[in-house]
Amino acid sequence: MQPRRREGRGQGSEGRGQGNEAPLHAASRFGARFPGFSLRPTAAFWVFMAVVPLVGVAALNTGNNALYLLLALTLGSFVSSGAFSRHTLSRLRVGLSTPREAFAGAVVPLQLTLSNGSRWVPAGFIVCRLVGMPGRAVAARVPVGGKTVVTLPTVFARRGRYRLPPVQIEVRLPLGFFVKSVRWPQDDDLLVYPRRVHVGVVRRAGLDRRQEASAPGRSRRGGDVEQLREFRPGDDRRDIHWKQTARQQRLIVMERRERSVPSSFLVLDRQLPRREDAEQLERFEDLVSEVASSALEQLRHGEPVGLIIGGSVTPPGAGTLHVRKLLERLALVQAVGPGEDPLPPLVAGGPVYRLAEAG
16 A cells, blocks of 8 residues: 555656646746736826726716726726737747947947737837837837838947847837837847047058068059050959050050059057056047047048057058958957057057057
8 A cells, every 4th residue: 555655646746747837838938929028007007097996986886887888998998908919019029130330439220120920910109129228219010910120229338249138129009008018139249340530640650661562552553554455354444445445446455554552550559558547448449449530531532551459460451341350350459468469560669559658
């Protein structure tokens, strides 16, 4: 008999375990439909809670059928409002896309794509925001089974790589008794470039003649014409000599002598006299912003520019990809202490963006 009692207790505990699986499974399903769910009552809810008991008492005391009807409609609208908003939240899906460029201190337009999976109820006046970030966007209507794209403007205070916070979507309709919201976690990172500032005189550093001759980006198209010759694959079509082409009935191009353009570098010394000084770190951020803005200004005029940060050298270049390369380096640069990352000897005495000790 003793083994049977132990077996019975085992079955009973197993039965209790199976009984607890249903609430846990329901909770997981709720969490999947409503990630980061929160519920906050509004002023309309407190007005509703104060008015409904008064209507109920008046209906009981007077036996007025109109008051009973009003009470039933009020309670029914409360229940239907909750069911409608929950249905809306459970069918909404959010996608976030980031812009190709984002600068610290400037408005960054993020694109939100709201998808409504409901087959019969459109979603309306959905408020979207990034948790802990400024700015919000409102989607006036998300059609049944359709999508709506809205722009969410926000601002990143500092440069660097950001892990994007969750997107919170809020629903108030139809009666606005509660603000129901869910949070959709994001897996994307965003690299924020340094703040753009006004640039005065750009401090350029050059190289000696031997290094100048081998530096990329040292010549510019548009020099004197040396000779005319037949077009070859890879030639620039802007160099076609149209009069000779029409005369000889074949493509003739002008071969030019390229003009030498001195290569220039922006040199940032990331060594601080006092690495842990908060004031010097803030001044270093201003210095990084000045270097980034100087690079943009120079590249906007078509002038090749390189970047030297400590002992790391980026050769001069131009174009969109080169601009991004420089900005990415400046977005991620960190200050170091004295002697930790000295500049190359060839630019140690040139014009350098350096944070000097305040005297």
